Amino acid sequence: MNGGERLAAVLAAHGVPVLFTLCGGHISPLLVAAKARGIRVVDVRDEASAVFAADATARLSGTPGVAAVTAGPGLTNTITALKNAQLAHSPLVLLGGAAPTALQGRGALQDIDQRPLMAPHVKLVRQVRRVTDLGPALTEAFAAARDGVPGPVFVECPVDLLYDEASIRQWYDEAGGRGKSVPDRLLRWYLKRHADRLFAGTDLPEVARANEVRLPQAGEGAVGRAANALARAERPLLVVGSQALAQASNAARLAEALARLGVPVYLSGMARGLLGRDHPLHMRHARREALRASDCVLLAGVACDFRLDYGRHIRRSATLIAANRGARESRLNRRPSIAAVGDAGEFIERLAARVGEGAGRPDWIGELRARDAEREADIDARAAQAGEHVNPVALFRALDQIAADDAVFVADGGDFVATASYILHPRSPLSWLDPGVFGTLGVGAGFALGAALARPTSELWLVWGDGASGYGLAEFDSFVRHGIPVIAVVGNDAGWAQIAREQVKLLNDDVGTVLARTAYHEVARGFGAEGFVVEHPRDLEWTLRRAKEVAASGRPVLVNVWLDKTDFREGSISM
Numbered sequence: 001m002n003g004g005e006r007l008a009a010v011l012a013a014h015g016v017p018v019l020f021t022l023c024g025g026h027i028s029p030l031l032v033a034a035k036a037r038g039i040r041v042v043d044v045r046d047e048a049s050a051v052f053a054a055d056a057t058a059r060l061s062g063t064p065g066v067a068a069v070t071a072g073p074g075l076t077n078t079i080t081a082l083k084n085a086q087l088a089h090s091p092l093v094l095l096g097g098a099a100p101t102a103l104q105g106r107g108a109l110q111d112i113d114q115r116p117l118m119a120p121h122v123k124l125v126r127q128v129r130r131v132t133d134l135g136p137a138l139t140e141a142f143a144a145a146r147d148g149v150p151g152p153v154f155v156e157c158p159v160d161l162l163y164d165e166a167s168i169r170q171w172y173d174e175a176g177g178r179g180k181s182v183p184d185r186l187l188r189w190y191l192k193r194h195a196d197r198l199f200a201g202t203d204l205p206e207v208a209r210a211n212e213v214r215l216p217q218a219g220e221g222a223v224g225r226a227a228n229a230l231a232r233a234e235r236p237l238l239v240v241g242s243q244a245l246a247q248a249s250n251a252a253r254l255a256e257a258l259a260r261l262g263v264p265v266y267l268s269g270m271a272r273g274l275l276g277r278d279h280p281l282h283m284r285h286a287r288r289e290a291l292r293a294s295d296c297v298l299l300a301g302v303a304c305d306f307r308l309d310y311g312r313h314i315r316r317s318a319t320l321i322a323a324n325r326g327a328r329e330s331r332l333n334r335r336p337s338i339a340a341v342g343d344a345g346e347f348i349e350r351l352a353a354r355v356g357e358g359a360g361r362p363d364w365i366g367e368l369r370a371r372d373a374e375r376e377a378d379i380d381a382r383a384a385q386a387g388e389h390v391n392p393v394a395l396f397r398a399l400d401q402i403a404a405d406d407a408v409f410v411a412d413g414g415d416f417v418a419t420a421s422y423i424l425h426p427r428s429p430l431s432w433l434d435p436g437v438f439g440t441l442g443v444g445a446g447f448a449l450g451a452a453l454a455r456p457t458s459e460l461w462l463v464w465g466d467g468a469s470g471y472g473l474a475e476f477d478s479f480v481r482h483g484i485p486v487i488a489v490v491g492n493d494a495g496w497a498q499i500a501r502e503q504v505k506l507l508n509d510d511v512g513t514v515l516a517r518t519a520y521h522e523v524a525r526g527f528g529a530e531g532f533v534v535e536h537p538r539d540l541e542w543t544l545r546r547a548k549e550v551a552a553s554g555r556p557v558l559v560n561v562w563l564d565k566t567d568f569r570e571g572s573i574s575m
């Protein structure tokens with residue numbers, strides 16, 4: 001087996017169904033070998049999309065997604081997506097090419113020192129220097145990506161390790177020239193010895209096997225103390241975040257455990273939809289007020305970062321329980337009364353087994369439900385406000401009705417997406433993807449690609465700000481070529497509204513925040529997809545239904561919706 005085949009064998013042993021890539025001479029043998037192994041190779045138009053896609057498949061399947069990119073600029077293009085995955089605790093393996101080992105540091109094409117570039121954004125960098133190390137390094141990478149706090153891992157594979165031995169030896173041989181001088185002969189000797197080292201041990205058989213990954217578990221003491229605290233509490237509250245779903249296959253069990261606990265729950269990030277569309281314990285609005293009122297808050301897989309206002313709404317007197325795989329995350333900004341360092345989903349399951357049936361607390365739940373209903377009524381009133389173009393609140397009310405029960409929503413944008421997050425009801429566990437704490441615009445196309453492949457039978461809606469769409473529109477080409485029927489709904493407010501809103505108010509100038517009513521649907525058509533524009537509210541519903549039909553027939557589609565200005569997000573600011 002050449003090096004590419006060795007890597008592909010390890011991918012197959014880990015059950016990797018898809019390899020996301022943008023090609024380059026440095027990684028060709030890997031792409032060819034992966035295809036030969038029956039792994040679907042999905043090539044995209046920007047390396048960032050490949051990594052975003054790998055991230056999305058990881059989040060939905062729980063097993064690391066895999067992307068392969070070429071050396072140098074191929075790798076530098078992945079940095080934002082890698083950082084996003086790291087901060088979202090998403091396990092993925094990035095395979096990167098590199099210049100031939102003998103030419104590194106000698107001015108070879110795309111040759112840069114890749115370790116210092118990648119190291120801050122990944123859990124592990126493995127720079128492979130011998131062919132026999134390729135498989136073990138990749139096996140180690142898979143385990144590292146999932147271990148503890150999940151995250152991305154980088155494996156560097158120089159091109160001369162990937163091609164077959166005969167070709168590489170011949171290449172080194174030719175590079176040595178035919179000169180007769182002592183330096184010439186010395187060079188040939190050096191290159192021969194170098195090639196011997198590269199291929200040492202390759203005649204021995206190698207078996208690719210996946211390593212067992214240990215689920216990090218909080219101590220039994222923490223479970224007991226948390227169970228006692230919850231049982232005593234009068235106004236307990238649960239906040240469940242993405243990391244509680246790190247074991248994607250446990251989602252259904254986690255949902256059951258939450259229902260059994262009987263404690264009101266807020267779901268954030270990837271945990272949205274965990275309790276289905278309308279569960280009586282699931283609160284959607286006024287989380288801040290609920291946190292202020294609660295005497296026992298359990299944060300499961302969610303840290304006190306900006307999304308929780310740094311924890312400052314949780315009472316000092318409340319018992320704060322933090323279940324998190326990361327010790328640091330568990331005490332970010334607020335020291336918990338009980339720290340359960342381990343998998344948060346598994347922790348809740350054990351907690352539910354201890355606590356038994358929930359204690360009721362109808363007054364507390366009733367109070368929260370009433371506030372939720374009030375906010376829903378307010379949203380209805382706002383949805384009814386008619387304008388010249390489409391009211392985004394009304395758009396998401398309509399989309400919530402029209403989207404299928406198995407719909408997966410990918411969110412990429414500013415105000416448009418924040419509005420969606422209040423109104424759309426994700427239907428099932430792992431049916432909502434947003435970038436996470438890095439707040440990265442541009443995740444949409446890659447996420448949609450990865451999610452569509454992880455959930456091939458689901459309807460895939462990409463909720464896209466017009467600004468955000470610009471980063472990934474070219475992936476409509478990838479959607480078309482690979483038959484990925486994404487339905488993109490572009491909220492076209494001709495601007496970067498989330499930024500403009502505050503900039504104009506505080507600084508009285510919209511400079512840099514203005515876009516045009518660009519014909520994004522025509523761009524999609526140019527790539528061979530279907531495209532519709534909705535300028536008037538009357539055309540909204542039938543167009544969304546038509547888009548569903550197009551997607552059901554296997555074609556991607558973009559709906560470019562002209563939005564009215566709205567004050568729905570007035571006053572909200574993220575820092």
Ligand SMILES: Cc1ncc(C[n+]2csc(CCOP(=O)(O)OP(=O)(O)O)c2C)c(N)n1
Pocket residue numbers: 412413414415416417439440441442464465466467468469491493495496497498499
């Ligand atoms: C990579 C990146 N660049 C810039 C930003 C800053 N930013 C946050 S929201 C936003 C506006 C997004 O505009 P759009 O996608 O059109 O959504 P809208 O707010 O208009 O609904 C910008 C520029 C960011 N979060 N990420």
Ligand SMILES: [Mg+2]
Pocket residue numbers: 416465466467491492493494495496497
């Ligand atoms: Mg916009």
